[in-house]
Amino acid sequence: MDILQQISEQIDLGDDEKVYELTATAIEQKIPVKRILEEGLLDGMNIVGKKFKEHDIFLPEVLMAAKAMNAGMELIKPLLLSGNIPMKAKVVLGTVRGDLHDIGKNLVGVMLKGAGFEVIDLGNDVSPEKFIETAKREGAQFIGMSTLLTTTMPVMKEVIELLRIENLEGKIKTLVGGAAVSKSYAEEIGATAYCYDGSNAVEYLNSVI
Amino acid sequence: MKKITLHFSIKEITPDREVVFESQGINEGRNVPEKISDLYDYSLSVFQKDIEPKAIRQEITIPEFSEIFQGNGDNDENTPVQHIFSLADSLELFAFTLGQNISDTISGLFSSKDFALAYMLDSIASASTDKAASIAEQYSKESAKTLLYSPGYCGWHINGQKQLFKKLKPERIGISLSDQFLMIPLKSISGVLITGKKEIHTFDNDFTFCAQCKTFSCIARQEHLLY
Numbered sequence: 001m002d003i004l005q006q007i008s009e010q011i012d013l014g015d016d017e018k019v020y021e022l023t024a025t026a027i028e029q030k031i032p033v034k035r036i037l038e039e040g041l042l043d044g045m046n047i048v049g050k051k052f053k054e055h056d057i058f059l060p061e062v063l064m065a066a067k068a069m070n071a072g073m074e075l076i077k078p079l080l081l082s083g084n085i086p087m088k089a090k091v092v093l094g095t096v097r098g099d100l101h102d103i104g105k106n107l108v109g110v111m112l113k114g115a116g117f118e119v120i121d122l123g124n125d126v127s128p129e130k131f132i133e134t135a136k137r138e139g140a141q142f143i144g145m146s147t148l149l150t151t152t153m154p155v156m157k158e159v160i161e162l163l164r165i166e167n168l169e170g171k172i173k174t175l176v177g178g179a180a181v182s183k184s185y186a187e188e189i190g191a192t193a194y195c196y197d198g199s200n201a202v203e204y205l206n207s208v209i
Numbered sequence: 210m211k212k213i214t215l216h217f218s219i220k221e222i223t224p225d226r227e228v229v230f231e232s233q234g235i236n237e238g239r240n241v242p243e244k245i246s247d248l249y250d251y252s253l254s255v256f257q258k259d260i261e262p263k264a265i266r267q268e269i270t271i272p273e274f275s276e277i278f279q280g281n282g283d284n285d286e287n288t289p290v291q292h293i294f295s296l297a298d299s300l301e302l303f304a305f306t307l308g309q310n311i312s313d314t315i316s317g318l319f320s321s322k323d324f325a326l327a328y329m330l331d332s333i334a335s336a337s338t339d340k341a342a343s344i345a346e347q348y349s350k351e352s353a354k355t356l357l358y359s360p361g362y363c364g365w366h367i368n369g370q371k372q373l374f375k376k377l378k379p380e381r382i383g384i385s386l387s388d389q390f391l392m393i394p395l396k397s398i399s400g401v402l403i404t405g406k407k408e409i410h411t412f413d414n415d416f417t418f419c420a421q422c423k424t425f426s427c428i429a430r431q432e433h434l435l436y
Contacts, residue, residue, distance in 0.1 A: 057242075060329060103331050106327070
């Protein structure tokens, strides 16, 4: 088994120490960093994602795999940057202003990173202005917003309206989710997509990039 | 009326393993992989080390609660609580918290990329606050049933927290309210414990807000009333 397959396999097993060691070895062996990313780390996460979708494994196992992938990413990230190798797309992510719940948003972030997206996580209680300023500054293609509360749902609409005012509607797409949000609400406020969980967000983004 | 500060033992608010797994989509009957089982055991030890459970309750009259419930007048026009509390034998305001440490630990674990441990710990903490509410509901007499109803649910506007806090003062056990009426620490629960005949707690879930509901927890609560 070649080293990239081993990385993939160890991600599937959720062994972060092994993934770190193997990624370091792959770098030493001068394997192109893009191959380490795609054929090792992302391949492992793809296998994990597929197993999760088919209910063969549970969310904690996906999260263990994500930690393992992250161990490898820490090593190759500087090389990706210096080699100008882009990630799939950039997503600005946050829990909207007034809401402090962030577990769901964190899980979405973990899943997106695991699928090869660059995630700029703004945390919780994020103002509409901050979402948009960050997306503009970072050249992000997507803004992902989450909320658990019905009272803070209108903040999502504010973000979408601000994008419209700044003529960024369509250029920066919006994804909404969270316990309070529904597909019909997403349609009502003009969000680009409603994602009910992290796996669904990955699926949606992969289908549109 | 007198406020009573309650003490819950860590053991009694430790949730059942099956309840935690179910919240993670691992339903009864499915084999729990060893590494998830080990993760749960470790998370539980962190949970039991980090929590500082505290609770407070205070008896309140129906007219007093009516004023609290009205709040800023933002409740839905028709809510189950308005029909239930007026038929109650007794009412008590209630608040419970696991303390700030556990939330800080969960956030720290996410930052240090320990996603699975953070998620497991969060699931245990959420199940624990639910268990604390269930324990509070067990104080009723045999012929009656107590259930907790909280602002932010079933048409009771979340800004009802403001009036509830004004009366109960959960700040005394370390809970404060954000501008958006969220309780800090997040792993806290508050509301009114309504005690009365079982029948007063039953209602059809056809209120306006039921269409948006994703939990349907009222169904489980009402089924539980039968036992």
